[in-house]
Amino acid sequence: MIRNTYIVEDIQDCIVEYLQALQVSAPWNRWTIIYGYPNEEKFNLEEVLIYVQPPKFQSGEIKNQGSQIGLGQWMMRLGVWNDRLAGGAEEIGIAESQILYSFRHKGRMADTTFDVTNSAAYTGTTLLAQGIQIDRIEGPTEVLKNVDTNEFRSEFDIFLKG
């Protein structure tokens, strides 16, 4: 199980592979999924760009009257970016709703299988089999709204159970 070793890149790998496994059919096959923040060379606004940033371990909230102090969780940021010529507001709306669906619907996470290679090679595995449980997803947040009217960008925060 990947989560047991707490290797940050491995968790990112699993999420990216999970999303890439969805690319067998429309609308996911229209989009590009990349690791990390898109740098200038990779930047391609001809289609929707989904970027998955590495997770951070952070302190959670106090629950049960201060008993569980320092409750930890993983936080991942996932962004969607496109411009007017690549479908504009409508296309980014589809992407946002698909991301919400993919991380809120437990059945989809349980059924989607992917291959991932880290210290060992796993074939036909799922997120749950790798110990990655999505606690919740927050978003979409429109980032730098009204700066460039031709560009659309929004971000999600995904919280994984630590």
Place this chain on the structure above:
Amino acid sequence: MSSTGKGGTVNVLRWNAKVNKLLREYGPEVKKIVDYGNNKLGGNIASNLSGGSYMPGRLPVTRVTGTLFRAYQQKMVTPYLYMHGMDSRVSNYAKYVHFGTKHMAPRPYFENAVQYAKMPIMHFWRATFLNSVRKTGRA
């Protein structure tokens, strides 16, 4: 004072005394916690904005002319509420540094500061607030 329920009379005299005593204790303690949190957050943001060497996409943000640092403002709204923000009249690019653009990766100096201030504030909260509850003792 007592309240009559279905099962009989419940004496809440001691409960009221306890609540009044707690309210007297809370005011200064909460102010102490808010001030501590404000200082902690302000310090974190300031240190995130005053980096030395040039590291694109990483914190702290390099301080070259100091304009971004000068844009950082904090304001007391009420004694229990502080606002931290960047003045867009001083540096209009503060948001681009924080959220990133096509040409540069984000350097979230605020978000990072909040993340690292959370834990010390929790510990301070635990130390002061819960002690103040204990200090009131039995009513």
